[in-house]
Amino acid sequence: MRFLLTDEQSDFARTVRSLLGSARVPPAVRAWADGDAGPGRALWARLAETGLFALAVPEAYEGVGPLPLELSLGFVELGRAGVPGPVVESAAAAVLLTELADEALAKRFLPGLAQGEASATLTLPGGSPYALDADAATYCFTVSAAGELRLAAGRGKVLGSTDPARRLSLPPAGGGELLAAGPAVARAAEVAGRWARLLTAAQCLGVGEALLARTVEYAKQRTQFGTPIGSFQAVKHRLADTLLDLEFARPLVWAAALSPGPGEVAAAKLAAGEASYRAAMTALQLHGAVGYTEELDLSLWLRKARPLRDAWGTPSACRAEVLRSLTPRRR
């Protein structure tokens, strides 16, 4: 056993990180929130050059995947940088179409998704009824409880999210082109939902790391009572606990990417989602009043942490899944 990233895997994560580090992400997020997807799309185009989107798509359709671990590492970086858009949903849609094994559908949609030229959002049975960023996505897929996969015609009215960079809408019910139906769709949707949960967990981890890093930097330079607040034990201990949460969530995300069973994925999402939200609460408290403002870039991550914690599986849903899918250990 070697439960450690390979050099290639670490290199890939570093490549994505450095690309996003040099891109101007916060203005793209703010533009996205205002309904201007242009800068965000430009960011996606640059990400596509790293091969990130191809990781969810099989080689037969111009992808290099499916490689859930590499994809997860990439999504940690998307979270760290705060990249806007239906990144999770595009990957999940690719998984759904791959799982369906319908050659015509695969040929029609997957190459575009693999190259990052197209994006997708989707709603699945048992998930949120709201499609994320349907107004900006190339495609909006819906799977009904009855197992009908449709390409939605038109987009519902945009509803505000607590994270303004997440634009929600209700896809028109029952409408649009019927792409496939039946038990195969339901099965594919189940797998796609699990990937969405895994990649959201990875994104949460990145969001939490960004919040911690920014707060540590702030605590080093912000002085009160004549000394950096980072020297106060009460401050240190909150930050230490934040690191603890994130460091113990990380291996769960790795393991879930290696063997994406329902229980492993739920455990990863639970731990990463909670870690990231607690990191947000610590960041808010330690920044004080300035952290409670929207001007500070910190707000981009602060507002993301809670919706991501609940997207594609609330903590409660994940806990239930962990107990349900538990295989009793042998005696």
Added chain:
Amino acid sequence: MELTHTADVEAFRTEARDWLRAHVPARPLPSLETAEGFAAHREWEARLHADRWSVVSWPEEYGGRGVDLARWLVFEEEYWAAGAPGRVSQNGINLLAPTLFDHANAEQRARVLPSMASGEVIWAQAWSEPGSGSDLASLTSRAVRTEGGWLLSGQKTWSSRAAFADRAFGIFRSDPDTPKPHQGLTYLMFDLRAPGVTVRPIGRLDGKPAFAELFLDEVFVPDQDVIGEPGQGWRIAMSTTGNERGLTLRSPGRFLAAADRLVGLWHAQGDPSDGALRDRVADAVVGARAYELFTWANASRFAAGETIGAESSLNKVFWSQYDIALHETALDLLGADAELAEGEWAEPWVFSLAGPIYAGTNEIQRDIIAERLLGLPKGRR
């Protein structure tokens, strides 16, 4: 990256499992924090040793099997899953032995390790003093030079296992005139039955004498029981506490087995409508898995030649908090029966309460995490 073991490791697992299945006592031994239980556990150590299962990671010449970290972790998984007894030799095996491997001479290793492996000599740790807990370097007990050795005087306290143990190890101030408190300390082993030693057992919260205070009045220790160079005790001791907080003190196997028993308890008598309690059971399952995976990542790092430093503080805070949460959940599941002192979960719960206190309090561990891993400035404690 992978999460599967080689066939060799799995074969080792099977061998360990078969042996444990044939040898683990059918009924739990009495608490090792009692005289009767201590004796019963000493016998268990001897049985483990007879088939070389007491110290699997040690070299064969000292009674081990010379296995790598992966096999040690697998052995621990099997050991705790089999419901085998707690280890009365743990202070020696986990704290003193790594120090001996790193800092002792060949004569000392040959003399001390085999009787530790067999349970013939059970070791107690003697670090803390009444005024020196978290600030261990402030200790005042003395080692004074005498012909052929040293004379130890002073008081040690909260000395785990010392009520019934045979020998102890600790650090003593051998040079009172150094400018810094971390200097002039010497690491020594001594006999708990030597003239001048008084052992006063201290009842733990549940009354069991899990530790003791030691009064030392000019206790003679020969030079051969000094570990490393006199005056270097702090550096040597710190390599030991790193072990204590890191991997060796709490293997994931122990928590995996406990979480497993908790899930069994939930299925047997949990109230399906109690969602809050169900959530805590799920958290215990996820916590054990997280700890297991975190440990495997560290083990992989070791195998790749890396070392672990301040990261061991993350480990310590995690398992000590996790241990309490898991046992509290079990008590809540038990309802009225949780109060019964002889219940299956009562003693482990009491034991878990000490976790955030010993091996360096969690407050100190969080300071280490904040300063060394996050780079925050040092401040007044």
